[in-house]
Amino acid sequence: MPALFNQITFIGIGLIGSSIARVIKQNKLTDKLVAFDTNTHNNNMALELGIIDEKADNLIDAVKDADLIMICTPVKTYKNIATAIAPHLKEGVIISDVGSVKSSVIKEIEPLLPPTAHFVPGHPIAGTEKSGPESGFAELFTGRWFIFTPTKNTSLEALDKVSKIWESAGMQITKMPAEHHDKIMAAVSHLPHLIAYTIVGTADDLRDEELSEVIKYSAGGFRDFTRIAGSDPIMWRDIFLSNKDAILEVLQRFNEDLIALQRAIRWDDGETLEKLFTRTRKIRKEIIDAGQHQPENEKILLSQQTKKD
């Protein structure tokens, strides 16, 4: 198969950017792979690891010859990036992204791009709590879902080309309106992160001695929350601020449910507790049946084992 693109440029080459860049390299989907990251460590490391062919010194050099630009930075940076690159784009360039929030992003950057550029908003539902190109790996996406949230201007042909990249990473592809994406992600990803950050923060407020005990005994359950509460702070700050309405709504529902449970505990209502705990067990089973239960680092272990067998 000939390369899909002459030049792909990554703006931001952290965990997600470097992981999909690895897939692109392995499958020879572009003749040339360029990256620009304001974090020079990321830029240098990506080049050193052989994930990219070239690092650019500035945004304009990075994008001017690109056929595909992949924005892999925190969502609140998009506006500045779009403003800076808009006058320097090749005609027919495709601009895609991996941001966890879609409506606000589309609203912000679509009007800034020239009509000859094709914007293809997307979001791979995969990740780990780690950051930086040294933490990325090609298997990150295997078996997970990629969601496109095309706008009324999105070219189907451009979407198909970007889609081939994520398919080659082993992802299942789906499409939905940006608003629906943001609502589902508020429940499935943003609320869990918010809760995890809260509970870990609550523990961090304990006296030093108690905190050291919490860490010692974290296998009791606390540990499960710290994984996602170890995610990139800037990225998540931006997500919460960019999907505010959907998050505040689902948070309200969570609060009501938590208060109901609190009341059941206070009034020794074992029946209510048992009923809920039986329902939630069923959902865990459904997630296992859907093959979505394995953390990414466990997937690596498994794939290494299979290679040995």
Added chain:
Amino acid sequence: MPALFNQITFIGIGLIGSSIARVIKQNKLTDKLVAFDTNTHNNNMALELGIIDEKADNLIDAVKDADLIMICTPVKTYKNIATAIAPHLKEGVIISDVGSVKSSVIKEIEPLLPPTAHFVPGHPIAGTEKSGPESGFAELFTGRWFIFTPTKNTSLEALDKVSKIWESAGMQITKMPAEHHDKIMAAVSHLPHLIAYTIVGTADDLRDEELSEVIKYSAGGFRDFTRIAGSDPIMWRDIFLSNKDAILEVLQRFNEDLIALQRAIRWDDGETLEKLFTRTRKIRKEIIDAGQHQPENEKILLSQQTKKD
């Protein structure tokens, strides 16, 4: 080494009971291993899997010749068990347990036991979300902590003997007052489970179509909560009812913190969000440094890999 005991009897042979029974068998710590479980499936399965030597038909037959009785049932069953077995105990018998709540348990059963019996309350900080003897495995405890909460009556000699069992399972041993144990566990284990049950329940209340999307995209974060929300319903109902005060107190702190975060989102206070998210990332690192980050199923994968190398 000669066996530590002539007969060890398990009351309850589910995930934890069967896992430590496997360790006892492997290390020949008893001449005879007997179990009784009101769930006849567990009883039969444990015998079939060769985890125990004998299954008893009733509590009295189970305990009458035992030197050590390990109670591995939900904590609200203890009182009935103690009442039933008290008149049938061998002189000098040691009675120990693995319950996640200690103060209420001690208060309930210590007065019911004859003065010739030695009660050694304990709690291994390890587990998975699965239930039943078929889900147990000997490596479950490796590298985790075991907490003894001796009372003023607990014989040190008896505690040392029980301690040898958990040491041989690869656990680190510590001691603390029951009230302190319950307070730490409320933060480290009970609150995380309560929150996980709540968030999974909140999702379960969605329309069927939305719920199926939540399951599909659960790798976005939701998945991490479903593991512990898949834990045994009866066991957890009993824990919440038995450690009510400590749980309600830590829940109050969590609620305050969550409301503060909610407010920060509503008022676009990115600085507060970023500050918290940076603090919580540090805690994740400390848990990794303490070697407590790996889920038990990942430990199995790793140990299988090491065996092959």
